[in-house]
Amino acid sequence: MNTRQLVVFVIASIIACSLGSASIQAQENAPNRELNDGSNVLTYRTQYPVDALTSLQQLRLDGFTPSIELGLGSRADRLVNSATLTLNYRYSPAILADISQVNILLNSETIKTISLNADDADTTQTIRVDLPAPLFTDYNRITFELVAQSVNEQCRAPSASTWFEILSGSQLNVNYLQLPVANELAYFPEPFFYRSDFSNVNIPFFLPEQQSTELLTGAGILASYFASETQWRLLDIKPHIYQQKRDLNDQLLTAWGRQHAVVFMTNAQRPAVFKPLPEITQPRVELLDHPLYPQLKVLAVMAPDDAGLIDAAQALAAAAGSLSGAYATFNQFDAEPRAPYAAPNWISTEREVKFSELVNDVSELQRQGVKAPPISVPLRLPPDLFIWQKSGVPLDLEYRYTAPVSNDDSRLLVSINNEFVKSFKLDESGVASGVGELRVPIIDTPILSGNNLELPAFKLGVVNQLQFNFKFSQIGAGCSLQSANSSVGAIDGSSTIDLVGFDHYAQLPDLQLFAKAGYPFSRYDDLSNTLIVLDEKPSLDLLSLFFANIAKMSASTGYPVYNLSVTHVEQVPNNASEDILVLGQSATQQWLARFGDKNLTAQLLGHKLAGQSQLFANPNAVLQNSGPLAALVAFQSPLNPAASVVMQTATSNEHLNMLKERLLSPSDSIQFHGFLSLVSVAGITNYAATQQYFIGDLSFWNQVKYHTAQHPFILVLVVLFAVLVVALGLYRWLRSSAKRKREL
Structure with a gap:
């Protein structure tokens, strides 16, 4: 920790002690109060399971692995106030007492030494260790070192018999103090996401009560930018509705929570607390103080109208890293369409x-x-x-x-x-x-x-x-063994890795490809070949599912969806060539009513699902179940045979959350297969596709070879036909040759 961080820590600790009784521990649903005196102290407590701080499957030390290291990231806007390590462990009865010990180090400084007594060997032990807060930095290393010798050993040769194992239930508890954040866009995407923080990312988006497709498009683009930056971390965008008026006591009605937030506003729609802001004349983003806690920030994405919010979101995502100051204004942004398979996260097929x-x-x-x-x-x-x-x-x-x-x-x-x-x-x-x-x-x-x-x-x-x-x-022999840590490999x-020469060709429908990588929508990482169809009045649960789908695709490709298109069913062209993602029960009903369910019914008939009231109540295949049930279904688009339709719906909007959680979960998302997946409290039930279609850039000759190889009987007929053609040709040539000889 440098001198500046130490001074900040001391000052913050004094403030925390003097105002400890007034420390705010409010939850998301706490009453809203306007706090302008800057005296509130925000604290957070986080529990980290020890086994979640490392990629090791087993936290075990022995003579050949005498040390292991845990990693803990941190946010620059939060200061560690206190930290406690609760350790459950067992160790080998073969360890020689009095000599053997385990050292616990924080960022290379020894914090605690655990003596390994013979009486406690092979029994579960628990110890609590206070970690000094001033030693925490942006990246923290908690190291365990085993210094041990076997009872029967005459020297310090490495041995697997001297082991020390950290058991499940061990955890690190850290108390954080929120530090004030400057109104400076140069650090963006901070303070909403810190690359030094290894935790999953949760960002609240505040939207007006009336959400146009343009407004949702802008919000989706910004959500995709965050998703492209978070890498392996899970991103959850929490939508909230802000109120444009105050109550009778002139208090705020919006539950702003205790996090940095993003808010979308226009001249016609803006939160009550930001009503005094000047009229907006062009797309603009600005960092503002949080309505309740001056330590926190609100990123305001503003435009004169909803259409301008798309320009603001596109420009902010494109200009991140080159911004400066508390605000930035943008002109109209033109996002050029991207080539297919240009996703930064995907291994290129164009080069090594x-x-x-x-x-x-x-x-x-x-x-x-x-x-x-x-x-x-x-x-x-x-x-x-x-x-x-x-x-x-x-x-x-x-x-x-x-x-x-x-x-x-x-x-x-x-x-x-x-x-x-x-x-x-x-x-x-x-x-x-x-x-x-x-x-x-x-x-x-x-x-x-x-x-x-x-x-x-x-x-x-x-x-x-x-x-x-x-x-x-x-x-070696005896004590002449090579040191356990002297071997290095790189x-x-x-x-x-070389994928040059590989073609792109896929058999659909296949929900596994969608659940893993957002395919086929993610072929174009900017979603320039995608239409997302929403209910006309989406609920918060549906908006949460919308953001989850956007985050899933951008996390896979590593690129923001600059050319995202959000629409409603009545606005979809009859000749739409795009892949189409339909979200919500109402949108599903309207889609099937307008464009029919021929391709979907063909798949359902293969499993005898059509007409069963417990799953699909009518030919429109709309879920009508009394209990919680969600569905993910894919089929060939009726508007373009080279495009796909993926629908996500549920028996009620509240049950869409079941689908969202499983799509975001790395372990659950791999369970989606086939053309239909039904999600219930019992798990995921999959139905294989009975009719397939293919998309890709495979040459005609390779398509012929591939498809004939999948059907040996057809291949045999083709070969016999080819032999017959050759035989007839040869027969005619021989006959013609014999005729010429007779004429001579």
Whole structure:
């Protein structure tokens, strides 16, 4: 912690102590009061399960893994006031007492030493450790170091018999003090999202009671910007409705909460607290003080009318990082349509991609220690990557390591999605030795010899983890074993993955592709080929689902949806060529009433679902169930055979939240399959598609080969026909040749 942070901490602590009795612990539904004296102190308490602070599956120390590290990010606008670590643990009965201990360090400073007594061995122990608040910084490392020796050992050789395990239920409790935030757009997207904070992101959006499609389009664009920045964190946009009037006592009616917020307003619609603001003459964004807590900020997205809010949101997303001051004004923004498959997060099929582009920092590609966790490289592939007749994805792998003391069994193990691919022997050279080429298998193939390996293992998915595990052997006898932490392995950032030459072709409907990556809408990362159809009067639950879908797609592509189009059913053109996402029960009913349900009914008939009142009450296939039930359904668009329709609806708007939670959950979203998924309190029920259609850029000849290969009987007929044609041609040629000879 630097001097400035220390001074701020001391001042803030004095304020907190003197005003502790007046500390605000209000919840979202607390009465609203205008506070202009700046005397309120905002505090927050957060609990972090210890196992959530690391990617390790098991928090276990032993002689080969004598230390582990937990990581805790932080927000620059919050100061740690106090922190307590509650630790549940067990340790080995083979540990020698009096000598053995576990040191707990915070940012490299020792905080606590746990003595390991023989009487408490192999029993569950609990200890509470107070962590000094001044030691916390932007990124905090809590380190556990085991210093242990076995009862029967005569030396300090590493041993797996000396273990110390951190048990479930261990947690870190941190109390934060909210610091004042300046009205400065140069830090945007702060204070709404901090890259140094590893927590999931929750941002409240305040909207007027009357929401036009233009206003919702602007709000969706800004939500997508936040989603593209949050990376692996989950983003939840919470919509709220603000009131434009005060009550009879001149108090605010809007529940503004205790968070930094975003508000959308025009000259015609603005919150009561911001009525005194001057008339808006052009699209504008400004950081304003929170109506209740002066430490917090409100980002006001303003325009003379609703259409201008689209320009303001587009320009703000595009200009983030180049803003300065408390406000910025914008002219009309023209977002150029993007090419398909240009998503920054997806591995390009136009060029080789380096591993250094797939991680946040090249330090993530290095590990130290005999039993270090694997190096994990995320691979986001285009959802419609056509892998038929491809033996594998080629990798050009380069790596370095500390050379083994002798020619032992040290190896580099390569896996994908926890499935073993290949191993490389680590010799005395310390480099890849020219054997770094391999292919990640994607279809069932026989095992081949040589540097390129094909395994009958699995098929790559949309989101994958490529894992490299350096396994170092320790050669020696007794006390001469190599030090446990002296072995280092690294994957070079210049290693590449090559998808050049792969085509795009997908069989639809497939809700798995939608739930994982927003496909087919995310083919164009700016959603320039998408129409989102909403109810004319969307509820807060439906708006929450709308923002969740936008966040899901932009988190997958890593790009804001600058060309988002939000509309209602009556505004959809009869010849619309776009992919269409229909949200809400009313919009679903209107869509099916206007455009029919031929393609949907064809799928339902394959499962005998049409006409069953407990699922679909009428030919329009609208959910009419007495209990909570939500549906996600996809089918071919009746307006364009190369486009898709995805509908999301529920028995009531309140039950849309079940669908939203599962779409946002990484573990639940992979459970969606087929053309229809029904979500109830019992889980997710899927129905496979009985009729398929295909989209993509596959050549005509490759389409013929692929589709005939899927139907062997047709292939046999084609071959027989070809043989017949050749035979007839040959017969006619021989007959013609014989006739010419007779004439001679």
